[in-house]
């Protein structure tokens with residue numbers, strides 16, 4: 286196995302910062318800034334509105350277009366309530382694996398990207414290498430939009446984006462998009478014997494949920510589009526996983542609350558699904574208000590993430606296939622920040638070390654073999670850019 290002590294030291298450092306999404310990532314960002322500047326690389330921050338977190342971007346190489354972006358997120362999911370056998374914030378080696386929160390998702394790739402920047406600074410690159418490190422990926426992939434816009438505005442336009450989420454170094458070209466709402470149905474309480482004079486929040490909620498059932502049946506019956514075929518299932522699904530409401534068996538329910546989630550295939554947009562859902566909710570609200578004006582359905586948006594669509598002759602896919610030798614067709618079931626780059630005009634693939642099965646788990650780990658495979662990938666990338 287290759288000696289990857291250097292990248293391992295970087296990973297050890299990154300894991301030592303407990304950058305759970307709800308907390309600050311600034312100590313990590315400060316460390317990254319000093320690491321980069323020790324290699325003569327300057328970097329920029331894009332600070333969150335609350336000032337508690339920051340994205341970071343940087344570039345090495347010539348001030349020209351057609352560079353490569355290595356993209357990673359700095360935040361990790363919590364360890365609360367998980368049974369870890371090692372300290373999650375201390376990178377620990379056991380049986381060829383490096384354990385630690387974020388080792389796999391996705392500080393392993395972050396460490397490789399930092400190493401790539403440091404090595405690139407000493408090479409005669411023909412086109413630039415850019416680094417994008419974000420916060421709040423694990424809470425909806427929305428914050429990264431500010432980072433993408435800043436890089437678009439401030440740096441020469443890159444051609445390929447490699448998002449290093451764990452794929453076992455396979456080339457992943459698509460994922461479904463996501464959309465979610467907190468739904469609050471407000472009814473009007475009467476004794477259930479007087480049903481027509483009240484509005485049951487639960488029974489109205491059932492209508493909106495049945496609308497979702499109908500869409501599921503419709504979607505399942507359609508012939509999948511070419512972009513949807515690789516997915517299992519190859520169609521958009523709507524889901525309610527949790528619901529609460531009601532006071533007593535003989536009172537029309539005053540409140541009903543639930544969370545509605547959409548997972549849609551590439552080729553469909555969060556905006557279209559949002560419009561359809563909001564229109565149905567407005568129609569039901571109007572019916573409810575005919576019975577009592579204080580009733581209705583309130584929708585609070587949760588997350589909205591575009592799908593990542595496989596590109597035809599995509600530059601990023603071509604590059605990643607050449608570097609990995611992987612010519613298979615892969616899509617994944619999790620969302621990434623990649624689609625936020627793609628919808629803003631960047632050719633994008635997902636390719637990174639580690640297995641998504643380890644992400645978010647207690648005793649999360651990255652194997653030394655995957656870290657070495659990632660480092661070989663980085664070295665081939667740098668070679669190809671000289």
Ligand SMILES: [Zn+2]
Pocket residue numbers: 358390391422450
């Ligand atoms: Zn991730």
